Each structure stands twice: as C-alpha cells, then as structure tokens.
Amino acid sequence: MKKKRAILLTVSMFVLLVLIFPSQGLSAAESDTSSGSLLDNFHNPWPGVTMGADFRFRIISADNITTLNDDRPNHNYLFNRYRSRLWMSLSPDDFKDVEFNMRLMWEFRTWCDPENKPQHTNFDEILFDRFNLTLRNLWDGNLTMVVGRQDIIFGTGWLVLDGTPLDGSRTIFFDALRLTYDWKEKDTRIDTVVISNRASAADRLKPINDRTAALTEQDEDGFILYLTNNSMEKTQLEGYYMFKSDNPVDHMYDNFPMAWSRKAKIHTLGGAIQHQFTDNWALRTEGAVQCGNKEDAMGNGHKLIAWGTRNDLSYSFLDELKNKIHFAYEFLSGDDPDTGRNEQFDPLWGEWPQWSELYIYTYSRETMIAETTNLHRFNVGHSFKPTEKLEVKTDYHLLWADENTLKSTNSGDGFGFSKNGKFRGQLLTCWLNYVLTQQLKGHVLLEYFAPGNYYQHNTRSGSYFFRFNLEYTF
Numbered sequence: 001m002k003k004k005r006a007i008l009l010t011v012s013m014f015v016l017l018v019l020i021f022p023s024q025g026l027s028a029a030e031s032d033t034s035s036g037s038l039l040d041n042f043h044n045p046w047p048g049v050t051m052g053a054d055f056r057f058r059i060i061s062a063d064n065i066t067t068l069n070d071d072r073p074n075h076n077y078l079f080n081r082y083r084s085r086l087w088m089s090l091s092p093d094d095f096k097d098v099e100f101n102m103r104l105m106w107e108f109r110t111w112c113d114p115e116n117k118p119q120h121t122n123f124d125e126i127l128f129d130r131f132n133l134t135l136r137n138l139w140d141g142n143l144t145m146v147v148g149r150q151d152i153i154f155g156t157g158w159l160v161l162d163g164t165p166l167d168g169s170r171t172i173f174f175d176a177l178r179l180t181y182d183w184k185e186k187d188t189r190i191d192t193v194v195i196s197n198r199a200s201a202a203d204r205l206k207p208i209n210d211r212t213a214a215l216t217e218q219d220e221d222g223f224i225l226y227l228t229n230n231s232m233e234k235t236q237l238e239g240y241y242m243f244k245s246d247n248p249v250d251h252m253y254d255n256f257p258m259a260w261s262r263k264a265k266i267h268t269l270g271g272a273i274q275h276q277f278t279d280n281w282a283l284r285t286e287g288a289v290q291c292g293n294k295e296d297a298m299g300n301g302h303k304l305i306a307w308g309t310r311n312d313l314s315y316s317f318l319d320e321l322k323n324k325i326h327f328a329y330e331f332l333s334g335d336d337p338d339t340g341r342n343e344q345f346d347p348l349w350g351e352w353p354q355w356s357e358l359y360i361y362t363y364s365r366e367t368m369i370a371e372t373t374n375l376h377r378f379n380v381g382h383s384f385k386p387t388e389k390l391e392v393k394t395d396y397h398l399l400w401a402d403e404n405t406l407k408s409t410n411s412g413d414g415f416g417f418s419k420n421g422k423f424r425g426q427l428l429t430c431w432l433n434y435v436l437t438q439q440l441k442g443h444v445l446l447e448y449f450a451p452g453n454y455y456q457h458n459t460r461s462g463s464y465f466f467r468f469n470l471e472y473t474f
Helices: 001-018 028-043 360-367
Strands: 051-064 076-090 098-111 120-121 125-139 145-151 175-182 190-195 218-229 235-248 264-276 281-295 300-315 323-330 375-384 389-402 422-435 440-451 463-473
Touching: 028 051, 235 281, 360 440
Parallel strands: none
Antiparallel strands: 051 076, 051 463, 076 098, 098 120, 098 125, 125 145, 145 175, 175 190, 190 218, 218 235, 235 264, 264 281, 281 300, 300 323, 323 375, 375 389, 389 422, 422 440, 440 463
C-alpha cells in the first residue's frame, strides 16, 4: 500500500506541474529576464571563466527486479536519489584554444522502505566526474585533444557510453586520452581513444568522504579507433576497432561480488550505417564481431568468439502531433556451454539501460547488472507530442535468450533457470517527458516485465519499475 500511495502521489505531482506550467512555457527572453544579473554573474564570474550547476531529484519504486519472485525477501524497493553537480571551465582570453574543465558531483540516497532495509540516508561521496584539459586547432586546425576525466559516447552508445556502470547514472566518465581529427576534405572524423579506468574511485582523484564502492567490476584499459563519414547524402557511415583489457580486482568491494571481476582481452570490429530514405523513413543498423579470451565465473579462461547486431527502423508521420513509430531487432550471441568456447557477446562500455531501466537488474543473476547479452529482442514503439512540451513514448519488447547457458541452475535463494526454455518474457515501457521551463524538465517512467519459460516456475513473478524525475539547470 505504501508503494501504491507513493506512485499515486508522484503521478499527481507530475500532473500538477503540467497544469502549473502550461505547454507554451517561458520564452527565452522571459527566462533570461527572470534569471537576472545574479545568474549571469554566476555563469561568467570572471573573464575566461564559465560556470554552471544542476540538480536532479528522483523517486524510484520497484518490485521483483532482481528476484522475479514475490515470495523472496527484499524483493521491493522505494528510495529517493538527489544528485547535485557544479562545473567550471577555464579558457584565458590569450589562449582560446586551451580549456580546462572540471565538474564536482554529489549524489546521496534516502531509503524509504523498511521491508527492504532500515529507513536511512546514505550521504555517499563527493567526486570529480570531469577533470580534463582540452586543446583545439592542433595540426593545422584539424585536431582536438582531450586528456583526463571526460564523458565519451560513440554512435547510440551501443558499445561505448558508460565508463562507470556500477554507480548507475550518477556518473559515466572515462579516464582517457581522446584525439579527434576532422578530415574535412573527406567529410570524415577520426577518433582515437586510449582508456585507463580503475575500479576504485580513489585511484586517480580521491573522493571526499570516500566509500568502499567500486565504479567498475575490474580495472579496464582500452583502445578505440572510430571513423565517422558523412560524404554520402543523407547517410552516415561508421567503422570501428576496439580493444578492451580487463584485470580483476584483488580485494572485496561493498557493491558487487568478486565473481563479477574477471580477466579478459577482447577485440571488437564493427560498423554502422545510418540513412534517411525519405522525410518519413530512417534506418540505423549496426553490427560487430568479437574475438579474444575471457574468464568465466570460476576463473577458467576460454577463447571468445561472439557477435551482435542492433537495427532500428523508424517512420515519422510529420503531423501536428509528431507521431512516430519504430521497429527494432537486436541480437547478442549467447554461450553454448557444450562447445568449450565462450560465444557470449560482451557489451564493452555499453553496460547501461539502453532500452529498459528494469530488465538490466535481472542480469545480476545471469552475468552482472546491465551486462545485457545472450539476447534476441524484437521491439515496436510509438511516440507523439500531445502538446509542444509533453512527449509520450511507449515500447513493447519480446525477449528471447540465444542460448540456455545456465540450464537448470539455481542460485540457492529461489532464482533459477529452466532446463530448455529460451523465452525471456514480455516488457512494456512508457515514458512521459515534460519540459516545464527552459531550465526545468521532468519525466515519469513506468515499466512492467512478465517473465517467460527461460526462468524456472518459481522465478516468474511479474516485476515493475517506476521513476519520477525532476532536473533543474542553473
């Protein structure tokens, strides 16, 4: 009942905010006037210095997302997240092509459901999630270099987006050197990235109030060569080579089991094509193959041979409501335990909720949280904008496993996999995104998952995930 009341309350808050802030919102001029000189002085306190800040508030309620079993203890969650970020960029007038960027981040959580854990607030740590030096217009003006802590996203983030998956969406940074060459004569951009991420948050820049919680499952070194070409009309071509070296940690952390930390050396070769056929039809298709070596949960090394693909076709109606439908198919190869090899596709730095906030948690019993793999996913979705500021997005997913790798395995706490089944289940997601003002936006997300015969009978309880989100940028 507490959760139902919390969900009803947050939905009511969202509707109230929509009514308070009508769809036309504030014009840019009105927003600038209302902010006044105080914010202007904050954004540009001194010549060559720019500053900014934002705050994000979330209420999350979830049930059975890790257990898929109503009868197990600790199957429900209710908590709040509060994230604050303050950033600064320094670029002296005499050195316009040199910029130093840093951002300080703090997120704490309040746990509200005594059935899951005692009501309390975890104030957590404060850390730098951006700390880098940027040099522009090198090599005849075509080369940009960024060295240090930075966010890196390639394509849609299928394989590269989140360098710190174990802290959720609190941070996504990489400790890396990135060189971007703009080959203008060929309409081509060449990105070269060297990555050196560490599991410990204190390894490079020690946090304030440091906690024994890891950012990744292992120490990770990597190399990325990524080419993006736009020489063909309405077409973007992408090609890449990625190397990732994982090295297990040598001591326990509070937020993941040691079995998740495994040694691996993974080579990935892939590419993508994105094309706008007409004003209505658009397609993006991406695929990659992998080879190398990777340890299993028992520490035994196996030769890795895997592949995956993701394909999205969309149709825009170009009407007043901006109706749009899309169809998707994603395949990530699974491991056949009888071959002696490892055929399970590794998502590399793509361990984030790409199409579901709920389903990534079920993988904590199969691989690890957000290591989405061993999958056939068919998806149909629809989005529209009933007002200028409100967007509604609904998606339906049918999910299968490529291989029943764990065949009759039971974790000992009621979570188990069937002997022969491969149907993971059905997933429904719905987003309500609303831009309240130029600086304030929010969303409500609701997901429901109905498990299939891939799981044992006692692990087929329905699960849901609910989130209310508000973000304000100063």
